[in-house]
Amino acid sequence: MFDANYYYLNYTDVQKAGTNPLLHFIRYGWREGRNPSKSFDTNFYLSQNSDVRDAGINPLLHYIRCGKREQRAICSDQGGVRRSFGPPRLQMSHNEDHVQQLTPEESSVINLLKKVNFFDPAWYLAQNEEVQSSGADPWLHFVRYGINENRQPNPFFDPVWYLNFNKDVRNAGHNPLLHYLRHGVNEGRKAYNTASISILAVEHCTNRCQHCSTCSPFANKISYPASAFFPWLDMLENVLVPFEYIAITGGEPFLHHDIGALVHDLRERYPSKVIGISTNFFWANENMIRMYAPMIRQLNGLLISLYPNLVNKLGSLDRFDKLVNLVRKLCPEIAVEVRSQSHFLSWELHMDKREVKDTCGTSDCYVLRSDGKISHCSIGVGLENRPEYQPVVNTSKERLFDLSKGIEGFKSWCLKYPFDLCFHCTMWRKISVPWSENRG
Ligand code: SF4
Numbered sequence: 001m002f003d004a005n006y007y008y009l010n011y012t013d014v015q016k017a018g019t020n021p022l023l024h025f026i027r028y029g030w031r032e033g034r035n036p037s038k039s040f041d042t043n044f045y046l047s048q049n050s051d052v053r054d055a056g057i058n059p060l061l062h063y064i065r066c067g068k069r070e071q072r073a074i075c076s077d078q079g080g081v082r083r084s085f086g087p088p089r090l091q092m093s094h095n096e097d098h099v100q101q102l103t104p105e106e107s108s109v110i111n112l113l114k115k116v117n118f119f120d121p122a123w124y125l126a127q128n129e130e131v132q133s134s135g136a137d138p139w140l141h142f143v144r145y146g147i148n149e150n151r152q153p154n155p156f157f158d159p160v161w162y163l164n165f166n167k168d169v170r171n172a173g174h175n176p177l178l179h180y181l182r183h184g185v186n187e188g189r190k191a192y193n194t195a196s197i198s199i200l201a202v203e204h205c206t207n208r209c210q211h212c213s214t215c216s217p218f219a220n221k222i223s224y225p226a227s228a229f230f231p232w233l234d235m236l237e238n239v240l241v242p243f244e245y246i247a248i249t250g251g252e253p254f255l256h257h258d259i260g261a262l263v264h265d266l267r268e269r270y271p272s273k274v275i276g277i278s279t280n281f282f283w284a285n286e287n288m289i290r291m292y293a294p295m296i297r298q299l300n301g302l303l304i305s306l307y308p309n310l311v312n313k314l315g316s317l318d319r320f321d322k323l324v325n326l327v328r329k330l331c332p333e334i335a336v337e338v339r340s341q342s343h344f345l346s347w348e349l350h351m352d353k354r355e356v357k358d359t360c361g362t363s364d365c366y367v368l369r370s371d372g373k374i375s376h377c378s379i380g381v382g383l384e385n386r387p388e389y390q391p392v393v394n395t396s397k398e399r400l401f402d403l404s405k406g407i408e409g410f411k412s413w414c415l416k417y418p419f420d421l422c423f424h425c426t427m428w429r430k431i432s433v434p435w436s437e438n439r440g
């Protein structure tokens with residue numbers, strides 16, 4: 001699938017630099033839209049497979065690992081439209097006929113999932129639009145492909161989360177779902193990332209991403225101490241919603257005036273919680289990483305976003321990787337995850353009310369503010385910073401729940417979707433666009 005001669009002949013800059021063509025493709029080439037061979041069209045593959053593009057996965061590696069088996073097209077000569085997953089026999093309705101075409105292992109997994117009611121086919125289709133549009137049977141797709149791709153079988157079990165917090169399972173190379181169902185459940189391991197509460201620790205960000213859902217680039221820089229969140233976190237913990245994960249978010253958390261104290265105080269108050277930070281990594285260089293390492297070691301996880309403009313600032317992806325590896329080396333006990341932000345979901349608010357025709361992936365991303373107001377989704381939390389949206393924001397009564405007025409009605413508020421703001425919002429359409437800078 002990779003043709004070094006083709007690569008050298010077509011990309012003479014790589015040849016002139018004397019760079020290994022395969023390494024160049026893996027590190028940079030695919031992101032720059034270069035093709036690994038005459039027969040594989042990188043841009044075509046990404047344009048036809050939004051799941052691959054949005055996940056920031058190298059398209060050739062995806063094709064070798066999954067796409068080939070799923071008969072995905074690799075260039076427009078193959079018809080110009082991505083083929084359905086799997087052969088035609090996958091395109092059957094949800095009935096028991098498929099059992100005859102399953103391998104013994106696939107049958108055994110389906111039986112296991114049915115026995116403990118662990119697979120939600122309707123939810124699976126709703127979350128995986130390409131599976132739905134291919135007409136594939138969700139059970140068959142899941143046991144044949146989804147399970148190996150760590151797709152979620154239901155809203156509650158997150159295989160990636162399970163691997164991150166069960167390092168023995170990850171290190172042994174076990175499949176997280178099968179491990180949980182066959183062993184983890186009897187060993188008392190947690191299946192669910194039950195509730196994750198993000199705290200809005202800093203309202204500001206300097207990255208200015210177009211479609212930033214927290215509207216942080218427009219906010220004045222204010223940061224809050226951990227104690228400002230204690231009353232509300234205690235209320236959620238003790239009264240109604242036991243949560244497991246505290247995500248320190250913003251804006252950009254590393255702009256906090258004292259992030260060391262914030263993390264220390266949260267850790268002291270909630271010693272058994274999983275605490276993580278998501279960062280845009282713009283602060284990173286060797287000295288800063290060494291300085292922050294003791295604080296980072298108090299966390300359980302660090303989620304590093306990979307923005308195209310950060311790679312430009314650092315000079316190369318290689319340098320970004322080196323800095324991430326330094327964090328991993330200095331903080332070996334924590335889960336350091338990199339997430340590509342090459343694409344964003346676009347959104348805007350319209351004044352008129354329109355029908356909501358789909359689920360919204362962010363509708364249960366609760367963000368807690370220091371004043372006790374909690375939002376359904378990150379969009380709900382920062383709209384005050386966008387004056388142009390105030391007329392529509394003013395009509396919303398369900399965007400925020402005010403914990404300072406008590407907890408009554410909170411659970412039903414949590415479960416409500418769509419809520420009033422969704423009828424004015426386009427985020428649920430899940431339109432992915434390349435990252436760009438907000439110049440407004
Ligand atoms: S880095 Fe995150 S918080 Fe900052 S502007 Fe971009 S999306 Fe918003």
Ligand code: SF4
Pocket residue numbers: 360361362363376377378379380418419421422423425426427428
């Ligand atoms: S559609 Fe609703 S849940 Fe989704 S981002 Fe918009 S307001 Fe939030």
